Amino acid sequence: MRALFSAATALLLASSASSAPPSDVGYDIVEGLTTEVGQRLAGTEAEARARTWAVARLKALGFANVRVEPFDMPVWVRGGETAEIVAPFPQKLVLAALGNSGATPEAGITAEIVGFPGLDALKAAPDAEVRGKIVFVSHRMTATQDGSSYGYFGAARRTGPSIASSKGAAAILIRSIGTDHHRVPHTGVQDWTNGAKPIPAAALSVPDAEQLERIIARGKPVRLHLTLTPRMTGIHPSGNVIAEVPGRDSKAGVVLIGGHLDSWDLGTGAIDDAAGLAITTAAAKRILDGPKPKRTIRLVWFGAEEEGGFGGKAYAKAHGTEKHALTAEADFGADRVWQFRTHFADAKSPLLTELTSALGDMGVGPGSGAAHGGTDIGPMVERGTPVIDLEQDGTRYFDIHHTADDTLDKIDRAQLDQAIDAWTTMLRVVVDTPDPLSALPAQPQED
Incomplete structure (x- = not known):
């Protein structure tokens, strides 16, 4: 019976495909x-x-x-990419490496998060506030018919990693340059400018970025384990x-x-x-x-x-x-x-x-x-x-x-x-x- 049904189904699909309009x-x-x-x-x-x-x-x-x-x-090319808050509220985050991102060791890194509400705040931060930490840059990009918001908010992706690297950061996470609220991160290219040393750089999905903002706002030190293993080929x-x-x-x-x-x-x-x-x-x-x-x-x-x-x-x-x-x-x-x-x-x-x-x-x-x-x-x-x-x-x-x-x-x-x-x-x-x-x-x- 199963064989007859499969044959009939295949014949029906073939007939439908052949008669479908181009x-x-x-x-x-x-x-x-x-x-x-x-x-x-x-x-x-x-x-x-x-x-x-x-x-x-x-x-x-x-x-x-x-x-x-x-x-x-x-x-x-992309490699493995995972992130997990280990303290104070352990949980996994969803992210994607940015183009030309540096890599962590295979076992990943664990470091404290330091958060900034936007790229200008990161630029103004003393190097000592950033050194050895994982930088997190957020923002509030909104949808526009002409896409004009991309130019300004996209700078967090395009130049944020180089700025964080120049200040001695261990890695950088950004809120995705996107206007959705799906748990799907937005990748994109960034270039290492002014001699900046490549560091791990990734975008969090918008819901995960907002979750991280709330956790940071609790006022307790936030530590995160990050693994990114992209490579230049x-x-x-x-x-x-x-x-x-x-x-x-x-x-x-x-x-x-x-x-x-x-x-x-x-x-x-x-x-x-x-x-x-x-x-x-x-x-x-x-x-x-x-x-x-x-x-x-x-x-x-x-x-x-x-x-x-x-x-x-x-x-x-x-x-x-x-x-x-x-x-x-x-x-x-x-x-x-x-x-x-x-x-x-x-x-x-x-x-x-x-x-x-x-x-x-x-x-x-x-x-x-x-x-x-x-x-x-x-x-x-x-x-x-x-x-x-x-x-x-x-x-x-x-x-x-x-x-x-x-x-x-x-x-x-x-x-x-x-x-x-x-x-x-x-x-x-x-x-x-x-x-x-x-x-x-x-x-x-x-x-």
């Missing part, structure tokens, strides 16, 4: 990449499989000049996957768009950034399937964004002298586009009028301030490439960002489709606009 291009990319590759930590074998997957998918979609442009990078290959929609006029400049192929290792990188690849690729595919555009669209699935923007830097090094008419990237989840911003050499550019009309018909209006791009296209923006930001609704983005919860089920297909529509509308305008799109003054570049 996915649209955008969702199919998110679903395929997260299902067939999964997490894609930069510089690892998983990211290499993702590049192979990307090349096959982009060729199948009909893009031209599909290739991988390789580069090398230092690779950090040396220099390994990564790469950018590039595809094009050829244009009619080689002198009109390239329109550079894309997102990043790599992801953190906790989830499967659905919103960060398979969705960005899906949005830009689906929009470019619509242009590909229509009349040949004036300008070439160059679609880049950037490698190694999460670990320090290595793909964007490599692209600019390889292509920075080529004429780029415009650039834009999608790296803010899968939700709807609600406004746009630009940064053109001519503040009264005819293109701005065209975009305002075309996107306005979709309910997407111009925002205040200049566009700045993102990590991957930032090096090209610094070289003077005009830029457009199609700003997506980030209200729930930092609930999921850099966590194990970044999985396919978080994709809202209706919102994803709206973002693809907005990108398609933008591209149809910019690829054929008569506006010459003069370059901006170059900005000082870091070595």
Whole structure:
């Protein structure tokens, strides 16, 4: 009976699969990449499989000049990670190591916790207050539609470990740079600056950070046992996957768009950034399937964004002298586009009028301030490439960002489709606009 049921079930599933309607291009990319590759930590074998997957998918979609442009990078990988308060109220905490974290000994370390309500308080603390202790930095990041809170509160992750190390701390824990209250920590990269010695560095889930705050507030010494065993594995290959929609006029400049192929290792990188690849690729595919555009669209699935923007830097090094008419990237989840911003050499550019009309018909209006791009296209923006930001609704983005919860089920297909529509509308305008799109003054570049 069991065998008959299994055979019938298998036949039913096979029949259902064969008759299922094909996915649209955008969702199919998110679903395929997260299902067939999964997490894609930069510089690892998983990211290499993702590049192979990307090349096959982009060729199948009909893009031209599909290739991988390789580069090398230092690779950090996660190890074991546990934390437990041993006094005064013994209990386990949930945390995740930050990118480039130093390691504890295999047996871990036990030390007293010293807590700070924010990064400024840590900066102001005497070294003697910190030396030999485990620093804990909290904060109160809240959700915003434009994600603006990330810049300020993210400093606790980006620079907090170096500050704690310079003061002689044994390790640092931060409240996750996130807006959720799930017991899921948010990882993210940090770099050791000004010669700081690497120390163990990790993010507590928001509920665990708040629990630790309450325990510290009881006024008793708090001791914690921490084990983090990540390691640097040396220099390994990564790469950018590039595809094009050829244009009619080689002198009109390239329109550079894309997102990043790599992801953190906790989830499967659905919103960060398979969705960005899906949005830009689906929009470019619509242009590909229509009349040949004036300008070439160059679609880049950037490698190694999460670990320090290595793909964007490599692209600019390889292509920075080529004429780029415009650039834009999608790296803010899968939700709807609600406004746009630009940064053109001519503040009264005819293109701005065209975009305002075309996107306005979709309910997407111009925002205040200049566009700045993102990590991957930032090096090209610094070289003077005009830029457009199609700003997506980030209200729930930092609930999921850099966590194990970044999985396919978080994709809202209706919102994803709206973002693809907005990108398609933008591209149809910019690829054929008569506006010459003069370059901006170059900005000082870091070595």
